[in-house]
Amino acid sequence: MQPRNMSMSGVVDLAAVKAAGEAKAKAEQARAASARQAEQGGAPAAGAVPPSALVFDVDEAGFERDVLQLSAEVPVVLDFWAEWCEPCKQLSPLLERLVVEANGRLVLAKIDVDANKTLMQQFGIQGIPAVFAVVAGQALPLFQGVVPEQQIRSTLAELVQVAEERFGLIGIEVDPNAEAPDAAAAAEIPAGPHDALLEAAVVALDAGDLAGAVRAYQNVLVDDPANTEAKLGLAQAELLTRVRDMDPQAVRAAAAESPRDPAAQIAAADLDLVGGHVEDAFGRLVDTVRVTAGDERNAVRLRLLELFEVIGADDPRVAAARTALARVLF
Template identity: 35%
Template structure:
């Protein structure tokens, strides 16, 4: 629906309507920041009946987190009975990218009066605390999908910005903020793979392995092979292996007594990796490849490739170790 056809567009770009003392056109930056640090409980329904009293919280404030459609209806309205079930279906299929608030105009006439609603069904979309678009009448499902698609078209860019912010928070050592951002992203898009992987990784780093596994279980089947997910699973698998390896000091003593003890060097490499000593781990495995490529059916090279996947293909240590490996294999 174009602005020309939109009966709710004022042409001014900013709509100011006061509901229950809350100015919908007020400065949104503080609320947007708060929205990024708070997440609704898992399982919160995306469809809700609202009233005049709850409109500010359920529509105005909630629209600062994701678009909210307000369905103005009445029990006597025949077209409403056609539109509402279809609206609910499409909103549920959007998986949290948009919410639906249903308001009975007979029971709560004040808000539709303020908005100038004179016929129903009428649907108004709110974003960032203000009405931004709308339509009237029982339009076809395809047009409803198109309408919601326009509202959520900017989600990808916002999610990418949020993921970048979460990455910066992690680099700065602020895991709590990163967790909050990942959780906020997942409220908008419960299947966002990078957010699921990032949240699982942080939980794993915090020693909450069972919770990390539960988050990874939420990854859709078609996306389980995503590199970010594979990296977290690889780290978790390595950690499980390391837990069974024993005392690193003993392994070092074995190597000092016998530098050809490849098993001791291999086990030490896994422990070094678990400690975050990536260069040392790579060098240990490269030393085995150099000394005996065929040891245990090329186990050192195979493990090194697993580490590359866990570290990420663009990681500096991965790039350096891959060059050294190529030099050993093809020199």
């Protein structure tokens, strides 16, 4: 899904979290206080923060304080993710980097949907990764699934513009010389033997260099064939390479018109997975295995196994799909 144009018509109902009127009232009060401080040359109420403080986890209990109230000072981007979601592992680091680059004009709140199902339901999340923003107590849908970096940059820039022009948000002050409390301890952790190559792969993914990411992950696997991170990363990079030039509407139309066409169903399953619709992707390919035979059936089966690698063997949906596949095959 492409990033949506920012519009105040895309407001999500947050009444179940906190009464909208109360949230807006608090937003107005805090915004007025921030504006007065800005006129006096002071820092925002939260004070100067290190860049690392611009990205944080949030749960249902802290949503009002950490998101609604903070959104009166700075736009809060919401990243709905889960540990099992491989596309999330592609998108989240990119969001974190872009928010830090915004230098206090945005913050990023990460929400684990497995631990915060109520928030997931209240925002109407159908698949992850899903990204929203909250500005002055109002929520705006941004995009769902993994999208190109340039489009994300454009969407976030528009978000900042909306926040500044329509709501007068001034952001928060960032102290580049400040260090998070655990930064020194983290720096003492020794690097692993393949950390440099794995980091190079992540950098390549962030830059849209999928071929470079594939090579970096393959180089790790040459020396360490069992490296889980490299195996998952390679499967993900190869998936993103396959879908990069697809026309989603054309692919889905072809799949709908030809339910027994292995190539059409494989392409649609790739799109399903990138969009966070894991069970749909698995179910589509299991159904295609059921109605095909010979080399066609084997091609579908192998693609399904590749998609299992993207999600990870420990994911319960992979286990369920393996069982369904076994029933179809045997």
